[in-house]
Each structure stands twice: as C-alpha cells, then as structure tokens.
Amino acid sequence: MFEATDVFKTFQQYRGDAIVIPVGTSGRHWREFSTNENRDLNLGGAMGHATSAALGVALSLPDEKVVMFDAEGALLMNLGILATIAGKQPKNFYHFLLDNECYATTGGQPVPNAQNINYAGMAKEAGYAAAYQFDDLEEFVLNVEDILKQTGPVFIAIKVVPHVENEPIGRRQRTPTRNRTETVKALQQELGITGS
C-alpha cells in the first residue's frame, strides 16, 4: 500500500498529452501534480457512473489517450461497466483504480469484502486487454511507463493509503477547484470541439 500522491507523482512523468479523469477522495490530489489543467476533466459522480462517462469520452476521442483514476467504492456501485468497457475495447483507455479499501469520504467504513477483492482479476476476466495490480511503489514505478504504451483497455489496480474524512460535509475545508462545466468547456476548447 502506498500514497496516492506517489501514484500521481510517478504517472505525471509519463502523462504526455493524455486526458486525465480523477475521481474519489484519492483523486483530489491529482491537481497538485497536473501540469496541463486544460486536459484534466472533472466528471463528478453519480453512484459510480463517472467510469461510464469516462468510457464515453474515450470512445468519442479515439485519437486521444484517456486515463481515469477511479475509486473502488465507486466501481463497486457499477461493476457491470467492466463488461461494457471490455465490450467496446477502447484502445486509448487506461483505467487506474485507487483502492483504499474504504469509503474515506464518509468516515472510513470498509467497502464490502474490502481486503479480498481482486479487481484486476475481475477486469481481466471481463475482457480488458490487460490488467495489473500493485501494492508496492517501487514495482509500480518500474512498470508504469510500459503499461501506458500498451493497447487498451488496460486496468491498473493500486492499493493506496486511505485519508479518511470524518467531518460533516458542511464543515470541511475545500480547496477551490473547477467544476464539471468549466473543465468540459476547457477541454473542448483545447481540442477544438464546437457545436455542443
């Protein structure tokens, strides 16, 4: 298990022009490392469906590398999406799962069967082109560059340290961040997409 910030710090070196879609408690740290905000997409969430929206982005932009940093609590709400993604085989889609084994944003309660689920195994058996799992930072650092050169859809499950929030939402301090509409607009401008 290692820090999500180490995942992002490592990934950033190989990002290139990829569109990056972070979700969940761990995903919030991406903005500390991103150097191309116009290609960062905040898709929000709706009971785990950010993964579905990310698939739509990947299918609509086949010439762009699309990288999602998903969360296991969200994925569990919508596991069928693994089959949906595998069914369409988006070659440009890299699906990272930051697995902190709990609902960090609601106080750290464990997700069902938290320590015993093989998410990479699920993705592979659903039909992803490749799937990996890491719980050691050194091993991740050694492999991530090659993984990002592979043909998608690729699934990468990573055990990360939870950072539990236990304050009522109204009392939490939030770093100002761009909302979904703003990030969509910025990405569309970046890519020259009009008419929507």
Added chain:
Amino acid sequence: MSEEQAAILRPETLLEEFQKNGVTHVVTIPDSETNYLYELMKDQPWLDVIPASREGETFAISFGLFVGGKVPVCLIQNTGMLESGDSLRGYGLDSQFPLVFVVGYRGWTRRGKITDSVARYTEPFLTAFGVNYYLVEQNSDGDRISLAFEEARATKRPVAVLIGDEYHGFNR
C-alpha cells in the same frame, strides 16, 4: 397494407429521425420489444451502437460522448429508466446536456386500465425530474422525435421520447 399495419411505428422511422438529427451513437440495453430495431441499428454505417450493462450507464456514457463532440441517444425501457434516476440527475439535468432518451413504455395502454406498475410510474417519474416528454404510439407520430431533439438543443436539457409499446412493431 392494412390500416393497422400502416399505423404501426416502424423502426426505420426511428432511425430516419436519428439520422436527420445527426445522431452518432445509440447507447442501449435492448428490451423485449426492440430486437429488430437493434439488428437494424447495427447495420447502419453512420451509427455506433454501444451496449451497456445497466441503464444508469447509458446516461453517463452518453454524457462522455457529448463531451467529445458526438451526438448520442439513450435507448432503454421504462423499468431501466426508473433505476437511472441519479445518473439522469448528475449527467443529464446538472450538466446542461441536450440529450434525447428513447424509452420503451412497457405496460402502456390507451384503451383501458394500466395493470403494469412500471407504466403507472413512468410519466410521474419524468414529471418529478422536470423532464419533458413526447409520446410516440404510431408511425405518424414519428416527427415528434425531431421535436424532442429541437427542444433538447434549445433548452440544453434532456428530453424523453416514450414509445407506446402497444403499437410499435419492433419485434419482428
């Protein structure tokens, strides 16, 4: 062709309306009444069919396609629409997304008492979410689909098309 046959909503009419409105993708879970439509859609070179695993996915996948400049349509049944509420909220209503979603109206009947509870809740569900809808029961209603697209584009909101299954001939 009998008068009854002429009245039946043809799947080809639905596709013509999609093409006329620039649709690029149909995100769908087939229902029991739409197999022929599914086969027909797969044969269209201008259309990409995306089979989903659950209806809530269809709204979110469609939003992602919209972000990338495409024009998607969701094609689902009313049972699945009921389970899609939060996805419709998050990716449709809260996202200024001019989505047309086509819903098979299982249990709809104009002639008598509705006995299927999913039909009883279909229109109240849409009303609760503030989503306008057009009912298509027969082939001559086909142009209502274009009205739905026009309204979605003008309001930047999702609009539903309800397919009254008592009349449509999609299951050949």
